[in-house]
Amino acid sequence: MPPGDDEDDDRPVLTVDLGAIVDNWRLLADKAWPAEAAAAVKADAYGLGMARVAPVLAAAGVTTFFVATAEEGIALRSLLSAPDIYVLNGVASRCAAAMVRHRLRPCLCSLSQIASWKESGEGSPAALHIDTGINRLGLPPDELAALAADGGQLRGLEIALVLSHLACGDDPDHRLNRRQLGDFRAAMAALNLADRPASLAASSGIFLGPDFHLALVRPGASIYGLAPLAGRPNPMRQALRLEGKIIQVRRVDRGMTVGYGATHPVGEPGRIAVVGLGYADGFFRALGNRGHGVLGGHRIPVVGRVSMDLITLDVSATPPGLASPGAWVEFIGPHHSIDELAQEADSIGYELLTALSRRYRRVYLEPAPGESPS
Ligand SMILES: Cc1ncc(COP(=O)(O)O)c(C=O)c1O
Numbered sequence: 001m002p003p004g005d006d007e008d009d010d011r012p013v014l015t016v017d018l019g020a021i022v023d024n025w026r027l028l029a030d031k032a033w034p035a036e037a038a039a040a041v042k043a044d045a046y047g048l049g050m051a052r053v054a055p056v057l058a059a060a061g062v063t064t065f066f067v068a069t070a071e072e073g074i075a076l077r078s079l080l081s082a083p084d085i086y087v088l089n090g091v092a093s094r095c096a097a098a099m100v101r102h103r104l105r106p107c108l109c110s111l112s113q114i115a116s117w118k119e120s121g122e123g124s125p126a127a128l129h130i131d132t133g134i135n136r137l138g139l140p141p142d143e144l145a146a147l148a149a150d151g152g153q154l155r156g157l158e159i160a161l162v163l164s165h166l167a168c169g170d171d172p173d174h175r176l177n178r179r180q181l182g183d184f185r186a187a188m189a190a191l192n193l194a195d196r197p198a199s200l201a202a203s204s205g206i207f208l209g210p211d212f213h214l215a216l217v218r219p220g221a222s223i224y225g226l227a228p229l230a231g232r233p234n235p236m237r238q239a240l241r242l243e244g245k246i247i248q249v250r251r252v253d254r255g256m257t258v259g260y261g262a263t264h265p266v267g268e269p270g271r272i273a274v275v276g277l278g279y280a281d282g283f284f285r286a287l288g289n290r291g292h293g294v295l296g297g298h299r300i301p302v303v304g305r306v307s308m309d310l311i312t313l314d315v316s317a318t319p320p321g322l323a324s325p326g327a328w329v330e331f332i333g334p335h336h337s338i339d340e341l342a343q344e345a346d347s348i349g350y351e352l353l354t355a356l357s358r359r360y361r362r363v364y365l366e367p368a369p370g371e372s373p374s
Contacts, residue, residue: 012244014360019367020237022060035213038064040220047356070095073104096120109137125160132180134167148190169204170230203228226349242332244275259304270316278309282355284345291344293329296322
């Protein structure tokens with residue numbers, strides 16, 4: 001049962017354990033030490049609420065944050081005045097002045113962004129983002145060669161950080177990891193930036209070993225409890241609980257079907273519990289006839305399609321006293337991790353987290369005294 005249960009409130013409850021988030025960041029910071037551990041709080045801290053998460057992380061010792069967009073950076077600056085804030089998606093000319101005003105540091109990813117920040121950045125620091133094989137953002141090889149040949153393009157810019165991003169960091173055996181590390185070092189040397197702070201590792205990169213830590217690591221997902229390495233035991237604490245309340249329990253008989261499209265034929269007489277949680281809440285439609293909840297220690301399958309605001313679960317094998325209106329079903333929590341639910345939806349924890357809806361009643365558990373440094 002979630003904290004502060006209210007009989008009259010049928011909304012699903014999302015409980016965010018800020019203490020677990022702090023513990024997770026500390027575990028990563030210890031592992032990466034002496035590298036600095038930053039925190040990625042883009043996409044509203046992966047859906048968990050940047051306004052609640054970022055101040056707690058800052059109190060725990062985070063001094064560098066990463067967001068995706070200038071808008072996210074401005075929102076973060078209004079919460080925290082001290083930390084360095086890097087904007088991963090770079091700088092669009094329409095936001096340059098606002099980025100300077102709010103002391104945001106763009107991760108410059110092309111020659112044109114370098115030129116534009118030289119012109120409009122008023123000497124403010126920036127990061128240089130080099131692509132070493134993911135072929136997403138970052139200076140591509142031809143632009144890197146042009147920059148190495150004409151270092152003048154960087155003159156007058158304060159490059160406070162050089163970064164690159166791993167394509168396969170969650171697979172420790174993937175040969176691209178070492179190749180990207182080597183290419184990153186070579187690129188920094190070619191640009192005469194070998195003495196600058198460098199960053200390559202996000203969550204999974206931290207677990208590839210000290211070679212990958214460089215000066216700064218920038219985890220996101222693992223801070224929020226997702227497993228950093230695919231298919232390996234998860235060393236992170238679960239920071240999230242999602243519970244939905246049973247609104248109605250109904251009897252069904254052989255020959256009936258459940259839900260839109262009649263996709264679940266009833267084989268034996270049984271009981272169906274209806275919970276007020278649907279795809280409008282980020283409970284993916286792909287979980288229809290595939291997902292699970294947990295009720296009093298019993299795994300109960302989602303049967304029939306997920307609809308906008310409701311799901312149906314087979315509680316035929318659950319003691320009737322447990323499966324009754326008002327009972328809480330755990331969908332994410334100690335008995336069913338985000339990664340498991342994501343797998344059932346044929347997705348990843350990142351997508352599930354960032355889809356979490358505003359419609360939930362949100363409960364934040366503050367770190368216990370002593371969990372944050374005074
Ligand atoms: C460039 C960059 N750095 C850091 C991160 C944080 O990654 P993770 O959430 O896997 O720790 C991301 C996430 O997508 C990213 O794109």
